[in-house]
Amino acid sequence: MTAVALAVTDGMLHFELALACEVFGSHAPAGADSWYDLSLCGPGAVRAGRFRLEPDRGLDALAGADTVIVPGWVDVDQPPPAELIDAVRAAHEAGARVASLCTGAFVLAAAGLLEGRRATTHWAHTQVLAERHPRVTVDPDVLYVDDGRVLTSAGKAAAMDLCLHLVRLDHGSAVANALARRLVVPPHRDGGQAQFVTTPVPAPGNHPLAELFPWVMARLDQPLGVEDLARRARMSSRHLGRHFRSVTGTTPLQWLLTQRIRRAQELLETTDDTLDAIATATGMGTATTLRRHFHRTVGVPPDAYRRTFRVRARLGGDGQLPGIQGVIVD
Structure with a gap:
């Protein structure tokens, strides 16, 4: 199984968090020989929107995952917690593939993972991300960006597109499409498609x-x-x-x-x-x-x-x- 760790702290967007849980925490779709072992990693009990979560493991467990998912961050005007930034950076240094959903890109940028890379986030916050991190090439007009071991998505539905893209990379188009059918979502939207029409x-x-x-x-x-x-x-x-x-579109x-x-x-x-x-x-x-x-x-x-x-x-x-x-x- 591929170990997927979902980084959770206070202030995470619950939609993107739940979406990642549904994709990587559900049972394997038809055609998959193996699937994901999902764990929630956080500093303790955390709140995401109106929900209270009890993580399975601490943030230090991110470093042992194959893939780390960072959900959206509610208040981009506030810096992410230092312990989250450090844990995400340590996971990347340990060889993990790191993906952010929506404004989770601000966490990756704070950890230095987007330096010299192309990235995206929710269109309403791309200018702030670009101004705050001038060494990041922020693309406001795409659904997601795959830069090898670092991936970023735009907001809401685009987070699903990136998650299905990860499944497609790991298990192929047929399995990703089977999962999309089960979730009743489009099997594939181009990453380069505009964020909105x-x-x-x-x-x-x-x-x-x-x-x-x-x-x-x-x-x-x-x-x-x-x-x-x-x-x-x-x-x-x-x-x-x-x-x-x-x-x-x-x-x-x-x-x-x-x-x-x-x-x-x-x-x-x-x-x-x-x-x-x-x-x-x-x-x-x-x-x-x-x-x-x-x-x-x-x-x-x-x-x-x-x-x-x-x-x-x-x-x-x-x-x-x-x-x-x-x-x-x-």
């Missing part, structure tokens, strides 16, 4: 594209275009584009390409199908087209992607793909 996002399942998405996912092997999607949704291409931008074609690439990742990880077969199954036609789109979006050729996951499966590793920085699909 200017138009309102309708409630899940209560928008004009609710029936279109599963229809498309069942037909990724077909040469679908914007006109096909518009016809199925019974609207003009222009209206389809507007709804897509509202619901997904991107265009129909970019969303469709993302789904094709994600499906190709799953097939590369879980089957021995040839690239031609995968290209056909994902609607990309030829291995040449698959290679071009896959390399451009993922950062490595599909052959290298498959080899990396096969080696990791045999030997066990940290899941970090060489040459990929930030996200699986950009």
Whole structure:
């Protein structure tokens, strides 16, 4: 099992804390050979919002974890506790992968883990983080940043995106998608996607594209275009584009390409199908087209992607793909 430690102290945001507990503390989804051993580490009984928590272990136990998760910090105007900063720094020095959720980035920055790195936090606090830590390259326009052993996410729902990204690195896309289905959340949003869009996002399942998405996912092997999607949704291409931008923050074609690439990742990880077969199954036609789109979006050729996951499966590793920085699909 992979040891995951959740750093808890007074002043943590309870939403991000509970979210991490749900992802890493629940039972393994279908397809996972192993899972996580989650522990809450704190200085004693702590309060997160209106809730009182009894940690399993002290903060010094962070140094023995494989992955350390730092939830959001309520009051960014106040410095995080020195004992928390020291414990997070010691864990990183001991070799742990450290990830912050939302304003937990302020803890990582105070510990010096973001020096010379690219990072993000909730968009409302990115300017404060940049001003307070000028040696950190703060990106206000992304959902999360993967900088190897140090990862940061934006606020609220983006914290789920980062947690699923960690699961995907450790266990592959198929397992991460199975977990996402169980949690009833989108299986993957691009880390480079904007943190928010200017138009309102309708409630899940209560928008004009609710029936279109599963229809498309069942037909990724077909040469679908914007006109096909518009016809199925019974609207003009222009209206389809507007709804897509509202619901997904991107265009129909970019969303469709993302789904094709994600499906190709799953097939590369879980089957021995040839690239031609995968290209056909994902609607990309030829291995040449698959290679071009896959390399451009993922950062490595599909052959290298498959080899990396096969080696990791045999030997066990940290899941970090060489040459990929930030996200699986950009």
